[in-house]
Amino acid sequence: MRQHDILVECSQLVKEYKGTRNKPVRAVHDLSFSIRQGETFGLVGESGCGKSTLGQLMVRLLEPTSGTVRYTNFQDGRGNRKQEKAMRKENQIIFQDPYSSINPRKRIGWLVEEPLIIHGIGKDAQERKAMVCSILKEVGLDDSYLDRWPRELSGGQRQRVAIAIALILNPSFVVCDEVVSALDVSVQAQVLNLLQELQEKFGLTYLFISHNLQVVSYLSDRIGVMYLGGLVEMGDTEQIYHHCLHPYTKALFSASVDAFDSVKEDLLLSGDIPSPSRSPSGCPFHTRCISCMKRCIEENPSMVEVSPGHFCACHLIQGMNT
Numbered sequence: 001m002r003q004h005d006i007l008v009e010c011s012q013l014v015k016e017y018k019g020t021r022n023k024p025v026r027a028v029h030d031l032s033f034s035i036r037q038g039e040t041f042g043l044v045g046e047s048g049c050g051k052s053t054l055g056q057l058m059v060r061l062l063e064p065t066s067g068t069v070r071y072t073n074f075q076d077g078r079g080n081r082k083q084e085k086a087m088r089k090e091n092q093i094i095f096q097d098p099y100s101s102i103n104p105r106k107r108i109g110w111l112v113e114e115p116l117i118i119h120g121i122g123k124d125a126q127e128r129k130a131m132v133c134s135i136l137k138e139v140g141l142d143d144s145y146l147d148r149w150p151r152e153l154s155g156g157q158r159q160r161v162a163i164a165i166a167l168i169l170n171p172s173f174v175v176c177d178e179v180v181s182a183l184d185v186s187v188q189a190q191v192l193n194l195l196q197e198l199q200e201k202f203g204l205t206y207l208f209i210s211h212n213l214q215v216v217s218y219l220s221d222r223i224g225v226m227y228l229g230g231l232v233e234m235g236d237t238e239q240i241y242h243h244c245l246h247p248y249t250k251a252l253f254s255a256s257v258d259a260f261d262s263v264k265e266d267l268l269l270s271g272d273i274p275s276p277s278r279s280p281s282g283c284p285f286h287t288r289c290i291s292c293m294k295r296c297i298e299e300n301p302s303m304v305e306v307s308p309g310h311f312c313a314c315h316l317i318q319g320m321n322t
């Protein structure tokens with residue numbers, strides 16, 4: 001299923017954390033984009049660029065400092081507890097580390113059943129158990145797991161349980177935050193394939209966060225590249241994979257294991273990502289950019305559509321197109 005209707009829309013989203021000496025940490029900065037129904041939107045970027053913060057804002061685990069996250073299948077339910085609860089049911093998140101995201105003191109059956117109890121779904125324990133068994137089966141675990149403890153499970157099995165917990169409420173939108181990076185390479189592909197199968201079967205829409213460009217390119221319909229709290233490039237996977245434009249995207253891809261077609265030169269990133277509490281003036285990437293011009297130091301480029309569906313925030317690229 002591939003549709004073009006927007007499901008989730010972020011508008012001028014900002015998230016600031018309290019930093020040291022009262023300097024705010026701008027984890028997400030003036031970010032606007034949308035995710036379409038049924039697609040996988042991949043989000044890539046170096047550690048600390050704000051990917052997890054954006055993911056948590058998009059399922060309302062975090063409140064934005066300003067800006068909005070809008071679900072097109074919902075009226076804004078802020079302040080209305082019933083609507084807030086319904087919104088939470090529709091939007092779920094799966095975290096990186098199934099060792100810390102799952103309560104080790106509860107059996108698997110209880111962990112998967114708990115969301116049903118919270119949301120008042122299923123007329124009795126028997127009906128809920130049937131639903132738990134059904135979703136466990138979908139993630140490749142049989143009924144024998146109901147009475148098992150998380151400590152008895154491998155990392156891959158625990159992540160399957162985390163997926164079952166996220167999907168038992170039949171959500172439409174799921175944020176997958178580095179869901180395979182804590183797993184052995186041998187089980188990563190199995191979990192990724194499972195996520196794809198479940199997407200097809202249940203018509204899910206994913207925000208897939210990963211620092212692994214190969215994984216993101218394999219799974220995603222579109223990719224957003226994040227740097228210091230904002231998107232610097234966004235487009236179809238094909239456009240980003242074969243024709244990326246932004247010097248940061250090129251450097252990021254060049255640094256990955258298999259250099260991408262669009263990156264012939266060696267463009268390894270130098271220096272660390274600047275602190276989000278001390279963002280550079282002008283283009284946030286100018287301090288590390290090999291193509292930096294005077295204008296880049298003074299003026300932050302806006303996101304411009306350089307070809308249909310392909311957006312880039314770079315003076316160099318925009319200069320070429322004018």
Ligand SMILES: Nc1ncnc2c1ncn2[C@@H]1O[C@H](COP(=O)(O)OP(=O)(O)OP(=O)(O)O)[C@@H](O)[C@H]1O
Pocket residue numbers: 017018019025026027045046047048049050051052053054211276
């Ligand atoms: N609760 C918090 N309080 C203060 N600063 C925070 C908090 N959470 C995150 N940050 C900071 O916000 C910035 C973005 O963090 P975030 O975890 O969203 O990035 P990320 O791209 O997901 O990184 P990683 O891949 O390492 O998880 C970082 O500088 C981080 O240190």
